[in-house]
Amino acid sequence: MLESALEALQILVSPQHVVWLFLGVGIGLVLGLIPGLGGLTGMAVLLPLIVGLEPASGIAMLIGLNAATTIGDTFPSVLMGVPGTAASQATVLDGYPMARKGLANVALGAAFTSNMVGGFIGGIVLLVLIPFARPLIVGMGSPQLFMLTLLGFSLVGVLARGAVGPAFMSGLLGMLLATIGSASMTGDYRFVGDVFYLYDGLDLSILAIGLFAIPSIMSLLTQNQSVAQKMVHQRGGVLRGARAAFGHKRVLVGNSLLGSVLGIVPGIGGSVIDWITYGATKQAVRSGRDQFGKGDIRGVMAPEAANNAKDGGVLVPTLMFGIPGSATAAILLGGFATMGVATGPSMLSPENLYLVFVIIWTLVLANAIGAMSSAALAGTLSRISLLKPYTYGPFLLVIMVIAGYQAGVRWGDVVAVVLIGLLAWLMQGLKWPRPPLLIGFVLGSGAENYLWISVGRYGWTWLTEPSVIVIGVVILITLTAGFTGVFGRLYARFAPVETLIEPTKESSRG
Amino acid sequence: MVSLSAVRIGADGVLLAVFAAAATISLLSVDSPTYWFPAFITVSGTLAAGYNLVADLLRVRAGHSLTEGEIVDIGASVSDTHDDTHDGTGSEDGTGSLAGRILALSLWLVALPLLGLVIPFFYASLIWLVALLRFQAKQKWLFVVASVAVFGVVLNVLIVLLEIRMPPAILTGLG
Incomplete structure (x- = not known):
């Protein structure tokens, strides 16, 4: 094993291979920087280029691109409040308020440190779990996956910050939108009327751009004010952020591990994992919980660490069983097949073991290179937060509309992006929470499919399975916490007052 | 002028109607497995929307505004202001009311796809940018021309490298 490593x-x-890795990381960073163009686009474009490459070189480029996209997407999330990809939405919650306080470089420093540590831990998890993953993956049947989607949805209550009713209504609206189009299990069409465009259902990327990116840019243009008036730390802000990140080791390591484990579960993509880890961190922290959403550095670290760590987890079922854990993993599988690399249990045979280590090393190196390159650029790029929005906003609007068109290459995509953008802007003005809508949309189709398979295969007896009951209890606890805020009140009652104040100051200052 | 609270009550009603209509469709077809999950979602949504409408009406009746207070939201908002600047009703350059600017920008956004219907989208976006930057943002011609030219070159490079497809001008058949 050591020899293979x-x-x-x-x-x-x-x-030769380092050049391919750098190329993949470079393209990934650029794709992450441009809102709406994610790693999926890049990998789809690169796929034809790897034909004829040695497996190690092709793997280096594809995995490098995938890892770097989730690092580059932090820039627009923090600096403009525009999620760079669907997987960096939760980062905006605290990253953007930090930028408004003139702490953009601190937030970026903490985010990139979390990316690097998350990627490293994800690689380790991949290394450790590959031999033991089989029972975990085999044990995850449709009933458990259905319950996990419900658990993800119940976090809406935790994220609601008081407005639990509107949050659940928003989440249910997202689930309703997810049911539009063809029912995957029967093929019948639902809620499409005579609108041909709706027959394929709504696309996640269109909804994400319309819900968050367009309203954010429109608001910036309306105000015509720079995001921040001045940088608090003209020099050393990135380093300060990195130090602050290492000061919250539990958040860093805990979310990296959680992200890796959630990544193993097929179907739970980055767009849900970032919210789950954000919500879990908010529930788990002992102090300053009310600072989340107002510029708490832990709110930046949690989703960023998990997002890069999940890449390691996603590769466990991809490599071991040829089950793509996400859309990008599906393209990665296609890439492996193109290069003649057979996935599945044979990956662990002695002659192929070095490829597993190539993947692990690539994951770790790509995260390190991507994070360090981004950190080097962060000082300069964070000055975007000092620019007037008209110097970049209109250009981003054009890019978002073009990005929306790539979803299905139909004119309806352009219309949908603009329409959803304007409606989401109205939602923001009316104080209707938008994040639950996207969570509901992402989880809706999965929940229906898993419920369908569970009932079809086991009747209703699956409800009595111990693992289902355990997840059910966790859901009930989460819902109770969301509706009553009971954990926060209990802690506030028993915690010493000074511990509630000190870390809050520190966390918001980085 | 209609208050935001009144608009929200109206939106609550619209959403309740949407959920109720979807619930009716789902329940009428519930014998087909296609509508089992939608029925569960839409009935829950109807209850949640009804609860929200009643709760909002009660809050308005008690004299509270529905658009004040905190919710979890992400990104920039029109109500964002710097602490040491003004009240958020006017832009930094002081042009126009907040509502006027929101309406104007909404129309500008709608104008982009409308322009793309008659001119190939690449050129439509450049024309739109020039018009927006010059006439809405009142930027200097030098900045407008230089920034749009640079953007055009970068966009073209991305289109070629990433094989990005652009919407055709379907009304004129160009593009």
Whole structure:
């Protein structure tokens, strides 16, 4: 095993492969920077280019791109309040308020440190779990997956900050939108009327751009004020953020592990994992919980660490069973097939083991290179928060509309992006929470499919399975916490007053 | 002028109607498994929307505004202001009311796809940018021309490298 690890490292650090890795990371960072164009676009474009490449080089480029996209997407999330990809939405919650306080470089420093540590831990989890993953994946049947989607939805209550009713209504609206189009299990069409465009259902990327990116830019243009008036730390802000991140080791390591484990579960993508880890962190922290959403550095770290760590987890079922854990993993599988790499249990055979290590090393190196490159750029790019919105906003609107068109290459996509953008802007003005709508949309189709399979296969007896009951209890606890805020009140009652104040100051200052 | 609270009550009503209509469709077809899950969602949504409408009406009746207070939201908002600036009703350059600017920008956004219906989208977006930056943002011609030219080159490079497809001008058949 050690021999394979060293052989893989030797292959990977050879100049030829390093060039491919840097190319993948470079493209990934640029794609992450442009709102609406995610790693999926990049991997789909790169796929034809890897034909004829050695497996190690092709793997280096594809995984490098995928890892770097989730690092580059932090820039627009923090600096403009525009999620760079669907997986960086929760980062906006605290990253953007930090930028408004002139702490953009601190937030970016903390985010990139979390990306790097998350990617490292994700690689370790991949290494450790591959031999033991089988029972975990086999144990995850449709009933458990259905309950996990409900658990994800119940976090809407935790995120609601008091407005639990509107949050659940928004979440249910998201689920309703997810049911539009063809029912995947019967093929019948629902809620489409005579609108041909709706037959394929709504696309996640269109909804994400319309819900968050367009309203944010429109608001900035309306105000015509720079995001921040001045930088609090003209120099050393990024380093300060990195130090602050290491000061919250539990948040860093805990969310990296949680992200890795959630990544293993097929179907739970980054767009849900970031919200789950954000909500879980908000519930788990001992102090300053009310600072979440107002510029708490832990709210930036949690989703960023989990987002990069999940890439390691996603690769466990992808490599072991050929089950793509996400859309990007599906393209990755296609890439492996193109290069003649067979996934499945044979990956662990002695002659193929070095490839597993190539993947692990690539994941770790890509995250390190991506995070360090981004950190080097962060000082300069964070000055975007000092620019007037008209110097970049209109250009981003054009890019978002074009990005929306790529979803289905239909004129209806352009109309849908603009329409959803304007409606979401109205929602924001009316104080209707928008994040639950997206969570409901993402979880809706999965929940229906898993429920369908569970009932079809087990009747209703699956409800009595111990694992289902355990997840059910966790859901009830989460819902109770969301509706009553009971944990926060209990802690406030028993916690010493000074611990509630000190870390809050520190966390918001970084 | 209609208050935001009144608009929200109206929106609550619209959403209740949407959920109720979807619930009716789902329940009428509930014998088909296609509508089992939608029935569950829409009935829950109807209850939640009804609860919200009643709760909002009660809050308005008690004299509270429905658009004050905190919710979890992400990104920039029109109500964002810097602490040491003004009240958020006017832009930094002081042009126009907040409502007027929101309406104007909404129309500008709608204008982009409308322009794209008659001119190939690449050129439509450049024309739209020039018009918006010059006439809405009142930027200097030098900035407008230089920034749009640079953007055009970068966009073209991205279109070629990433094989990005652009919407055709379907009304004129161009593009």
